[in-house]
Amino acid sequence: MLHPRRSAQEVLLCDLCETVPLQSHCEVCNINLCVNCVGKHISDSSKDHNVLPYLRRNAPNYSKCPTHPDKHCDLHCEKCEIPICSTCALFGKHKGHDVSDIQEKLSAKTKSLQKDLEELETRIYPRYEEMAHDVQTEKAELETKYGKLTTGTDQQGEILHREITAIVNQRKSAIAEMKNKHLSTLNKNTEEITQKMAELKQIMSDLKSILKSNDLSLTSTYKSRNSEFRTLPPKVRVTVPSLSAQKMNKDQLNQMFGSLSPLSINTEDGDTMKSAEAVSSPPVKPLLDEPCLTATIDTGYKYLYGISCLSEDQVWTRGENKTMKLLNLQSELLTSIKTKSGKEPRDIAMTRDGDLVYTDPGRRTLNLVKNKKIQTVITLQGWRPLYVCSTASDDLLVTMISDDDKQYKVVRYSGSTEKQSIQFDDQGRPLYASGRYTSKYISENKNLDICVADYRASAVVVVNQSGKLRFRYTVHPSNTKLSFSPVGITTDNQSHILTADFNNDRIHILDQDGQFLRYIHCDLLGPWGLCVDIRDNLFVAECGTAKVKKIQYL
Template sequence: MDPRTSAQDVMRCDLCETAVVQMHCDTCLVNLCTACVGKHMISDESKDHKVVKFQARKSTPLYPGCTSHKKERCTMYCNQCDIPVCTKCLASDQHLGHKLSEIPKVVKEKKDKIIKELSELNETIYPTYQDIASDVQNRMSQLEKEYGDLSTAITKHGEDWHREIDKLVKKLKAEVDEMKNTQLQTLQKHLDVINKTMSDIKDENDSVEMAIDTNDLSKLFKVTSNVNIYRSLPQKPVPTLFKFIPKKIQGESLSKLFGTLSSSSITSDKHGYSMKTTQKSTEAGTSPPVKQLLDEPETLKTVNTGYKEYLINVACLSDEEIWTRGSDSTMQLYSINQGSLHKSITNKSGNIPCDIAVTKSGDLVYTDYYVRTINIVKNEKIEEVIRLQNWRPCGVCSTSSGDLLVIMDSDDNKQTKVVRYSGSTVKQTIQFDDKGKPLYSSSGYNRYITENRNLDICVSDEGAKAVVVVNQTGKLRFRYTGRTPAPKNESFHPRGITTDSQRQILTADHYSHCVHIIDQDGQFLRYVHCRLSYPWGLCTDANDNLFVAQRENKQVMKIKYMC
């Protein structure tokens, strides 16, 4: 039997194609038998052949060839020029004084970076696109039902008009179907784009994994990641549901009397999609359902923090964990259900943090008023993000886009402004209204900040005894100064502030021992009492549960106020 054509699982030598493979050239990636090793070694003497046992193949790193010296292999990496270099390159003056690294170290850093990005693709980005696809499919199903209900309403109204208006009924129903089909087609196109992106991510994932698995380092250096492209999520189409508006017969023409359909479109929600994080959120999934305020808010849980003097702030990390800060330099992470302390972070300056917040990626951010810094805690390590000059940071929050909003006082205590940061770069400053008057009171009072889901910027300004709300461009929308008569006959002292999925604004009224809930346009909705004692810090979780930090008893109260 011809061993070259027989159906066997044994690998054969690439040179003689007869003998069983015993060796492997890691330089040329050629399988060899023992007899052919010498022949292969002299076949191309310009190469440094690394022949190893077949079982140890790909164990020898294949260093990249030098672009300047063809027969040389690069063993070092010039960090300044960002290229691999050989010994001849190093002997020249071209890289004199440049910082150099060993190739294996650079390769390890490159692999670590690629593996980290692969992890982000697999664990965060791809699942997010899966959620987006599910969101679009759910919305399409919802549209089918809602437009079906709309057609039923039109039919029911048409039964009162007898046979002469049947033609008009059919005409309007046809318009509804056309509108529905148009919106469904738009959503289907959006879904096709999302599915295509998910397919591209999987293809890139496979390609990068192959590059990581090879020992050809030249291929590894050619790997280019598109993670930044995939991080930029698409705009979120939001169909507008039509309403049927019937009219009574009053001598007008039938077409006007029967009723009309409101205008329709699919717009892009500026709030858009958001990347999946450790915190459960409805933003990256389906649009939040309409919720109603409870007649009587209900206390679900009380967490004793154990601070020695006061409890000031609270910020949600997830549905299960909350960050707190009191009247000392420590910030503590508590389990909500267990009521136990998980970890504690101490401000490196020793000062009391002025405010705390949690970013979209789950990192803790805090302000240090006295050393003028905004800091972020990553993996329990404190990093200084921003250091101010002539200004002192007070309240801070993380926005839906990943920016930081910081409210700050001037050193002379005469000015207050809100600044938006992307990283450490100033993107926006908000200080005056259209008439050039200050939007916020001067320094010396408690002020906290949050972003609403409609992108309004909301500041609780105790000095002005008001909640000041501007739109995303910084234009004043309204000031809420409390409700008359005031609870307990106390004037309005707003402190902590937060918002929920219904775009409602909640602020703690410190001396009235309650929380005010107002809508996105500043209309009072209700108070939340629940036997609160000097409420200060506020936050809401993804399920619209309210957390209230109480100053005197050092307790965080979890409250359900919507259903």
């Protein structure tokens, strides 16, 4: 340790006088000395001093032995993993233990520390910086994104206000029209009554004149009209309209206005970075120049869509009907399971325990077959499960489609609990192409990337375990006779990604970063489903021939 008065940039001084630069070091006393203080130091005859020239960069700072204070720990006990002195090694509690030179241990440990420092500085810390930058970028975009929400809310309010104003104006116009009709009817009735009243006044005036004149001629010619006026004019009754206002509660108003989707905050497990050694390690098995066919299985289906390896010589299959079959390499039926609903399963996969799982989109269920008994693990609402795979952590990854056939997403389940949902990229765009009857086979790579064969998009879409897009693999049109049609997808122990190109009768092999490596042909005809066993043998389901082909490609 440096003296408190010194820094790493200053000249190191003698520990005794603290004024003159040091030149020597006493190994016994673990003290640094200048040329003037050496004689004074060794004059103390109570110890056998060992003064050596000071080597600033290489001189180890030996610790004193707690059991023998006059000794320094210049050895390392391999059993106890601590520094010890020679006396402890020869006569003390470490007697008989394997020991090594402390300086050799220090040198090895120093290299390890330097390696750790290099990895921290060049690989790990930059990733943390990148994550911090991403969070800051997301925070910076909050105002814009939530501003758009607020603006949209205002616009929706304006739309509703305009609609309400238009309805109010329509009602007012109708009321005014009714009022005018009502008034016109009353005016007409008034005119009729007024006319009758005028006639009555004239008759009453004439009668008074006749009676007053006492004229026999006028009296004899008078004809009474009283019977005519005894029937009163029709009385017009008009009922004023009423406004039947429907009582609206807040829920109805909220529903009319539109709802906000909930704020989803999920804390996902962070990516585990590989060590520098793991990153740089070469593949264990190279690719064969010419892959070879080693077995063919007849499944008995009319059309074959999916397979999942139980072992090197047993494979589960699913075709165009409700029965899932377990077959061996000799095409012998070992077991068969019928779906619970009696409908065709959309996909099958094996769990880490060797149990079969299958999806039933019609019932919106994910089902587990254990000891030949079917358990419904998950029942969805508003979505239908399509394709499924089991992960290294024994989770299930499921691709699914919304009931309106407009959205796809990948969901991770632990048992029946949803742990993760993957649907959009960093710009909020859908990761997977929409459309009805589109296959989205799925697999997890050894580096924990999630790989989806997106048939409609003619692409393999790969995201990391956090759901962040890593790459899309597409094929240049000049490299295919027909459009690239990825269907089944699987991964092997070398982190290769393999996908079945149905239209072009071949398998594409990619590395973990999406770089094309080579094709597998092997006279394939309409390859559809794929799986790989523990020894990296590839099983291919041919759709039209309903055969499974086992291929060695490594």
